[in-house]
Amino acid sequence: MRILVVEDDPDLSRQLAEALKDTGYAVDVADNGEDGHFMGDTEPYDAVILDLGLPIIDGISVLQKWRADGKTFPVLILTARDQWSEKVSGFDAGADDYLTKPFHHEELLARLRALMRRAAGHTTDSIEIGDLLVDNRAARCFVEGMPIKLTSHEFRLLSYMAMHKGRVISRTELVEHIYDQDFDRDSNTIEVFVGRLRRKIGTDRIETVRGLGYRLIDPENASKKS
Ligand code: CA
Numbered sequence: 001m002r003i004l005v006v007e008d009d010p011d012l013s014r015q016l017a018e019a020l021k022d023t024g025y026a027v028d029v030a031d032n033g034e035d036g037h038f039m040g041d042t043e044p045y046d047a048v049i050l051d052l053g054l055p056i057i058d059g060i061s062v063l064q065k066w067r068a069d070g071k072t073f074p075v076l077i078l079t080a081r082d083q084w085s086e087k088v089s090g091f092d093a094g095a096d097d098y099l100t101k102p103f104h105h106e107e108l109l110a111r112l113r114a115l116m117r118r119a120a121g122h123t124t125d126s127i128e129i130g131d132l133l134v135d136n137r138a139a140r141c142f143v144e145g146m147p148i149k150l151t152s153h154e155f156r157l158l159s160y161m162a163m164h165k166g167r168v169i170s171r172t173e174l175v176e177h178i179y180d181q182d183f184d185r186d187s188n189t190i191e192v193f194v195g196r197l198r199r200k201i202g203t204d205r206i207e208t209v210r211g212l213g214y215r216l217i218d219p220e221n222a223s224k225k226s
Helices: 010-023 033-042 059-067 085-095 103-119 153-164 172-176 187-202 219-225
Strands: 001-008 027-028 046-049 075-079 099-101 126-129 132-135 139-145 146-147 206-209 215-217
Touching: 001 033, 001 172, 010 027, 010 103, 027 033, 033 059, 033 215, 046 099, 046 103, 059 085, 075 085, 075 103, 085 099, 085 187, 099 103, 132 153, 139 153, 139 219, 153 172, 153 187, 153 215, 172 187, 172 215, 187 206
Parallel strands: 001 027, 001 046, 046 075, 075 099
Antiparallel strands: 126 132, 132 139, 139 146, 206 215
């Protein structure tokens, strides 16, 4: 999953980016409303953390522009203390949730997970595909109850496919949702990651749909059907 952080306080922005990366997300940052708006307009983020007090274009205006342009990604706004009217304007502009500064990173991460799983139509942080379990809270995966050791890129790939289980996902979509902007993006590396992931979780759990992409499936179910 890929997150955009729009925050002009350099310390807070860096802390947020680090906490999010440690959790296994790809993260891009912007320190003003103009850059933030552009990034959200051109890249398909899974969620956005948006400060409201921003240089060049304020957060409410950024959010209004995105929503007017049909951007549906979940947005969590960061508001100053005692500014209840900011929260109301934020929700009116299309925010999905808010946090008042200062806040605990754990709470931010929990709210983000809730926003992303809701957006993808899941009710919990753990997603089961047959006997494969993907725990997005702990960033871990289990096969038949046994923990599988994955690199952060492998987990991101698996987590994104689990969020969208049963659907065919193109290489381009995977590239866009598991790499941050600075990463050297090459869709061929997706094949390498898929290959490694298959070796770790079982070859037949990731189906290749020729010319279209990949699909995470429950092999038991698939064989029963055919
Ligand atoms: Ca600010």
